Amino acid sequence: MTRYIIRRLLQTIPLLLIISVILFVLANKMGDPLASFGGRRRIRSDDRERLTRKLGLDKPILVQYAIWLVGNDWMRVDIDGDGIPDEYGTRKGVLRGDFGKSFMEKRPVLEIIRERVSNTLILMLTCEVVILIFSLLIGIYSALRQYSTLDYVFTAFSFIGYSMPIFWLALILMYIFAVNFKQWGLPYFPTIGMYDLAVGRTVGQIAWHMVLPVATISIMSVAGYSRYVRSQMLEVISQDYIRTAYAKGLPERMVIMGHALKNAALPLVTIVGMDLPLLLSGAVVTESIFAWPGMGRLFWSAAQDTDIPVLMGILVIISALVVIFQIITDITYTFLDPRIRYN
Amino acid sequence: MSLKRLAWTTLLLATIASMFLAACAPATEPPGPPKTVTMTFFEEPDTFNAAYSGMWYAMLAYNIFNPGLWLWDNNLEPSLEMAAEFPTKENGLISEDGLTITIPLKEEAKWSDGEPVTAGDFVFTYEMILDPANTVQSTWPYADYLDSVTAQDDHMLVIKFGEPFAPWATTLFTFLMPEHVLRPVFEAEGTIDDAEWNRAGDVANGAFIVREWVAASHIILEANDNYWRGRPTIDEIYILIVPDDEAQMAAIKTGDTDIGIFLSYADIPTIEALEDVDVITVLSGYNESWFFNLNTDEDAAKNGHPALQDVRVRQAIAYAVDFDAICEELLFGGTYPPGTMWEETPYNYPDVNLYAYDPVMANSLLDDAGWVDSNDDGTRDKDGVELILTYSTTAGREVREQTQVVAQQYLADVGIGIEIANNSYDTMWNSYGDGGPIATGNYDIAEWSETTDFPDPNTSIFLCSEIPSDDVPVGGNWYGICDQEMDALFQAQALEMDPDKRIEQFHDIGKIMSDNVYWLGVWHDNDVWTINKRTSNIKISGGNPFWNCFEWDVSE
Numbered sequence: 001m002t003r004y005i006i007r008r009l010l011q012t013i014p015l016l017l018i019i020s021v022i023l024f025v026l027a028n029k030m031g032d033p034l035a036s037f038g039g040r041r042r043i044r045s046d047d048r049e050r051l052t053r054k055l056g057l058d059k060p061i062l063v064q065y066a067i068w069l070v071g072n073d074w075m076r077v078d079i080d081g082d083g084i085p086d087e088y089g090t091r092k093g094v095l096r097g098d099f100g101k102s103f104m105e106k107r108p109v110l111e112i113i114r115e116r117v118s119n120t121l122i123l124m125l126t127c128e129v130v131i132l133i134f135s136l137l138i139g140i141y142s143a144l145r146q147y148s149t150l151d152y153v154f155t156a157f158s159f160i161g162y163s164m165p166i167f168w169l170a171l172i173l174m175y176i177f178a179v180n181f182k183q184w185g186l187p188y189f190p191t192i193g194m195y196d197l198a199v200g201r202t203v204g205q206i207a208w209h210m211v212l213p214v215a216t217i218s219i220m221s222v223a224g225y226s227r228y229v230r231s232q233m234l235e236v237i238s239q240d241y242i243r244t245a246y247a248k249g250l251p252e253r254m255v256i257m258g259h260a261l262k263n264a265a266l267p268l269v270t271i272v273g274m275d276l277p278l279l280l281s282g283a284v285v286t287e288s289i290f291a292w293p294g295m296g297r298l299f300w301s302a303a304q305d306t307d308i309p310v311l312m313g314i315l316v317i318i319s320a321l322v323v324i325f326q327i328i329t330d331i332t333y334t335f336l337d338p339r340i341r342y343n
Numbered sequence: 344m345s346l347k348r349l350a351w352t353t354l355l356l357a358t359i360a361s362m363f364l365a366a367c368a369p370a371t372e373p374p375g376p377p378k379t380v381t382m383t384f385f386e387e388p389d390t391f392n393a394a395y396s397g398m399w400y401a402m403l404a405y406n407i408f409n410p411g412l413w414l415w416d417n418n419l420e421p422s423l424e425m426a427a428e429f430p431t432k433e434n435g436l437i438s439e440d441g442l443t444i445t446i447p448l449k450e451e452a453k454w455s456d457g458e459p460v461t462a463g464d465f466v467f468t469y470e471m472i473l474d475p476a477n478t479v480q481s482t483w484p485y486a487d488y489l490d491s492v493t494a495q496d497d498h499m500l501v502i503k504f505g506e507p508f509a510p511w512a513t514t515l516f517t518f519l520m521p522e523h524v525l526r527p528v529f530e531a532e533g534t535i536d537d538a539e540w541n542r543a544g545d546v547a548n549g550a551f552i553v554r555e556w557v558a559a560s561h562i563i564l565e566a567n568d569n570y571w572r573g574r575p576t577i578d579e580i581y582i583l584i585v586p587d588d589e590a591q592m593a594a595i596k597t598g599d600t601d602i603g604i605f606l607s608y609a610d611i612p613t614i615e616a617l618e619d620v621d622v623i624t625v626l627s628g629y630n631e632s633w634f635f636n637l638n639t640d641e642d643a644a645k646n647g648h649p650a651l652q653d654v655r656v657r658q659a660i661a662y663a664v665d666f667d668a669i670c671e672e673l674l675f676g677g678t679y680p681p682g683t684m685w686e687e688t689p690y691n692y693p694d695v696n697l698y699a700y701d702p703v704m705a706n707s708l709l710d711d712a713g714w715v716d717s718n719d720d721g722t723r724d725k726d727g728v729e730l731i732l733t734y735s736t737t738a739g740r741e742v743r744e745q746t747q748v749v750a751q752q753y754l755a756d757v758g759i760g761i762e763i764a765n766n767s768y769d770t771m772w773n774s775y776g777d778g779g780p781i782a783t784g785n786y787d788i789a790e791w792s793e794t795t796d797f798p799d800p801n802t803s804i805f806l807c808s809e810i811p812s813d814d815v816p817v818g819g820n821w822y823g824i825c826d827q828e829m830d831a832l833f834q835a836q837a838l839e840m841d842p843d844k845r846i847e848q849f850h851d852i853g854k855i856m857s858d859n860v861y862w863l864g865v866w867h868d869n870d871v872w873t874i875n876k877r878t879s880n881i882k883i884s885g886g887n888p889f890w891n892c893f894e895w896d897v898s899e
Contacts, residue, residue: 032773037480039397041794042772045809045817047481054478080475104389106478106536115558171589179596191593197561197581198379291585293559301387301559301586 001334005327012323019319020094024065024312031306033057033103053081055103068100068312069093094316100309102302109313112298117280119194120294122206123287124279127214131221132272138222139229140256143237154226161223170216170289177212192291213290217283228271232264239263266336273329277321281314377578378897380878382602383585383594387559391544392535393518394472394479402517403604406887407564407580408547411516412446415886419626419688419798421512422890424571425452425460425519425548427498429512432840441507441840448498452571455547458523462494467522476534484514507838509845510799513886521546550575550893559584575893576880595620595873601897602881603873607742608677614873621874626688627885628797629868630681631743634781634789635861638810638823645784646823650730655712657860660788661698663705664753670866673745677871681864683853684793689846690800692853698863705757716758723758731760732787735780738765743790746865761788776816783811784823792868798886800849801837805861806830822861829855 034051037043043051052058056067056077072089079086092098099109138158142151174191181188189212190196195205236242237260245255280295287296295314302310333340388401393409396402406414410424421429427447430436436445452460469492471477472485485492488508493501502515520535524546528538540546544553550572551564562582566575583600585591592610594600598619606614606622614622635657636647650656666680681687682695709715714723714730723730734750736743744765751761766780771791773779781789795802803809807825811818829852836848856862872888874881879896883889 031767031770032777032779035768035770035772037397039399039402041397042804042819043397044481044483044803045774045815045819046486047483048774048817050482051478051480106390106395107542112558119560171593174590174593179593182597188597191597191599192383192585192590193583194560197381197563197583289587289590291560291583291587291590293557293584297559297586 001331005331008327008330012320012327015323016316016320020069020312020316021065023315023319024068024308025061027306027308027311027315028061028064030303030311033306033308036104036305050081053078067091067093068309070095071098094312099313099316102310103307104302104305104310105307109309112310113295113313113317116293116295116298119292120280120287120296123210123213123292123294124217124283126210127217127221127283128272128275128279130214130218131225134218134222135225135229135268136261138226140233140261142226142230143233144256146234158223158227161219162227164220166216166220166283166285167289169219170212170286173212173216174289194292209290213283213286213292216286216290225268225271228267229264232267233260236260236264262336266333269332269336270329273325273332274322277318277325280321281318378576379579379581380577380601380881380895380897381581381583381599383583383591383600383604385586385588385591385605387584387586388562390541391553391556392520392538392541394468394477394520395536395541397480403888404562404582405518405544406549406889407892408544408549408551408553408567409518410549410887411518413512414890415513415798415884416890417625417882417884419884419886423449425449425516437840441838442504444502444504444511445495446500446502448500449571450498452548453569454521454523455545455552455567455569457569458521458546459497460519460548461497461522462500463497464519464522465500465516466492466494467526468516468518468520471520471525471529471535474529474534476536478534478536484508484510489515507840509837509839510796510801513796513799519548521548551580554579570893572893576896580892595875598875598877601875601878604870606871606873608674608871609742611677611871612675619876621876623872623874623883624677624869625872625883625885625888627868627870628688628794629792629870630684630686630794631746631865631868632684632791632793633863633865634793634822635863636784636787636789636822637861638784640784640812640823647784647787648730648732649728650712650714650725651732651787653712654859655708656714656730657863658698659705659708659712659757660754660759661860661863662701662708663757663759664750665700666865667700669746669749673742673749674866678866678869681867683856683864684795684802684862685800685849685853686864686867687869688798688800690849690853692850692857695853695857698860702753702757709757709759714758721755721758722760729760730758731762733764733785734761734788734790735764735766735771735786736790737768737771739767746790774817775811775821779821781821782818784821789821790865800845803833805856806833824861826855826859826861829861 033055034043034048037051056064071091071093073092075089076085076087077089078084091100101108102112105112138154142154145151177189178191190209194209195201199205242255242260245259281299284296284300286292287294288300298310299314302314384400386398386400388396388404389398390396390401391405393401393405412426413421413423413429416422423429425448427449428434428436430444430446448460448462454460469485472479472482488504488506490503490505495501521540524540525535525538529535542556547553547567550567550570552567553562554565555563561584564580566578568574585594588607591600591603595603595614596617611622614620635651637651638646639652640646670676670679680697682697683691685691709723714725716723718724734747736747747763751763754761770779771781773782775782780786804819805824806820807830809818809820810823810825811821832848832852836845839845839848870885872883877898879898880891880894882891
């Protein structure tokens with residue numbers, strides 16, 4: 001197993017390099033990083049020329065990638081635009097932990113990402129917990145009580161929930177539970193932000209502000225996940241070993257939780273394993289609508305502004321996590337199913 | 344450990360971790376009962392050092408805590424901040440040749456840390472803008488027009504120009520850097536690119552100081568006790584970063600924000616129905632515009648449709664589209680088509696031809712120009728060339744796309760075909776050198792909202808020298824317009840220091856532009872704001888919206 005893990009980890013190095021090259025080229029083709037610099041006005045021609053040079057965008061894309069990867073503190077750069085290299089650059093490159101500075105915010109990418117990660121984790125971990133609990137409860141119930149009234153109700157709501165565009169669901173929840181509730185004189189949920197600035201950042205405030213965004217994300221996911229659990233459970237509970245377990249006289253709760261769910265959970269583990277690294281990327285639409293200062297919004301604004309260093313920072317970190325979590329998921333299988341062995 | 348226990352433990356740990364993360368984050372000290380005004384920004388300022396930003400929302404923020412010589416009030420008159428007097432030739436502060444401007448500074452003006460604001464701060468700001476080690480957003484007009492900025496004494500600033508520069512009042516020293524804070528940084532690091540002050544805003548010369556900036560969430564500003572006018576009436580300003588129009592609208596409805604910014608005309612009827620909220624439109628200098636590709640380059644790919652070279656065709660287009668109806672139907676009557684780019688200002692040519700909707704006149708002009716439907720396909724043609732125009736704007740802006748469809752129908756009625764080819768906003772304005780679709784001439788009609796150096800009328804986008812080419816890859820005259828008479832007027836107005844003469848020059852420019860239909864106004868694009876009625880004394884200006892934040896008040 002140890003050799004397997006080491007081999008998989010070594011394989012990630014060329015894989016991530018290839019991913020980073022592709023991402024870098026795509027990010028550079030997304031648009032003009034200087035297009036947003038003028039604000040509501042167009043950037044002036046002289047300034048465009050100067051900033052293009054200062055940001056290193058005048059160099060061939062492969063040179064830009066090399067600087068992004070290994071830095072430019074080993075080469076002289078032209079500061080004043082006279083064509084003569086003046087002094088050594090300051091970039092260390094991603095391989096030495098320097099993801100560069102945001103074109104827009106003019107500060108280190110990792111600092112920007114670090115500020116947003118905790119906000120996103122607060123939101124997304126809570127969502128993941130809510131999603132798992134409700135998916136399991138609904139999925140198991142629907143499977144055990146197949147074709148019951150509640151199963152039909154859950155099925156109907158699953159399809160509705162899964163079909164709804166998330167922005168629409170977010171706005172509907174916001175208008176019903178914030179705008180309309182206020183108009184009706186009821187206690188209403190906040191529309192935007194993580195907490196009331198007049199009260200401060202307390203656990204209670206964050207929990208209160210999190211209700212609508214969590215509900216938005218969870219409804220969509222519960223709708224999908226509960227269907228997975230239901231179908232897996234249906235398949236498992238018709239297996240011989242489940243009948244054997246019942247025949248042995250085990251209580252239903254133990255049969256379901258101890259035997260059926262354990263086997264039915266494998267596909268869910270795969271999905272959750274893929275979800276976990278993506279938790280860090282946040283929820284673009286939900287974070288934007290509810291003004292939640294997380295990674296999703298950061299990614300969206302960086303994409304809009306073609307802020308290449310920030311985009312690359314987010315994408316490379318997410319890519320690395322996806323690869324690593326895939327390895328972790330594969331290893332988890334061996335614990336859930338003793339028949340699985342890696343050589 | 345059993346699977347069940349493992350699962351429950353994981354869930355429990357995840358919940359605890361999420362609560363722990365929430366609790367561990369930096370806490371905000373709960374304030375008492377301060378007087379607070381809350382507003383929503385669609386975009387987050389990129390920095391608090393104005394030299395590093397061209398962003399409109401950043402300007403809104405730094406006007407509050409970091410004003411320069413003066414701000415422009417709601418009548419677009421200068422409201423003096425660090426300057427003690429506004430220079431004119433009459434008061435002798437502008438030299439006869441217009442090349443030297445002397446500006447006395449307020450002796451009582453201080454930074455929030457108690458240090459006096461001096462002419463040295465202005466000189467330092469000038470030096471930092473010009474220093475190539477600093478990645479400032481723009482060196483214009485400092486690098487282009489100024490010979491020197493010097494301190495005659497601590498409170499007397501002297502600016503010398505190489506040639507007269509008419510837009511000086513709206514473009515110079517709209518902000519200020521604290522020398523006592525930033526010079527040590529510059530001396531230590533060789534640049535102020537990474538100075539903490541750029542994001543802290545905690546040493547301020549305006550009515551408020553930045554107390555807290557939580558990225559993508561909010562900015563809290565608190566009253567500056569050292570402000571030269573004295574402590575402002577309210578105690579705090581909350582700026583919430585809300586990157587979604589619908590969310591801002593919900594916040595306006597629930598009262599979560601007092602000031603709503605940059606709303607669309609389509610929102611006006613909804614807002615007007617709200618009891619607690621006033622809606623106002625503010626002159627901002629912007630006009631939704633049509634530009635025609637009039638390039639006559641050797642490279643035919645850069646040129647527009649040949650029909651557009653004929654002024655009668657351009658006039659026919661102007662007559663063929665009912666822009667009043669577009670404003671009435673698509674913008675709910677909230678605005679109207681402007682006559683010139685200087686609508687609602689003294690520079691607007693008063694006798695401009697508004698090209699009121701007249702399809703008969705449009706047909707007549709097209710017939711006269713020789714564009715007739717000779718092959719009965721419904722579209723006019725001439726010498727085998729069909730009169731089909733490519734119409735571009737930014738993709739995704741609903742009202743623009745609706746305008747395209749409506750205009751397409753109007754133009755079809757007079758036999759002009761329209762092909763819509765839109766671009767994403769981040770590529771639309773790419774330079775010629777970067778292959779920008781408009782800059783390289785891949786359009787016949789292009790639409791976006793354009794302004795000048797508002798409130799100054801100056802603009803360089805119609806200068807012959809700005810027509811982009813391989814030699815001028817960053818030129819801004821993407822329309823290829825080179826009218827010698829208009830060009831001379833544009834150049835002359837930029838040097839004219841007599842305000843009355845300048846108005847006359849712009850009237851002449853307006854007449855040429857209108858007669859030749861070099862530019863066509865689709866709608867006058869004033870900014871739409873909402874103000875909650877619990878606030879008072881908020882007088883939004885199109886120049887510097889929050890110029891009077893020192894006297895805002897709220898009632899609970």
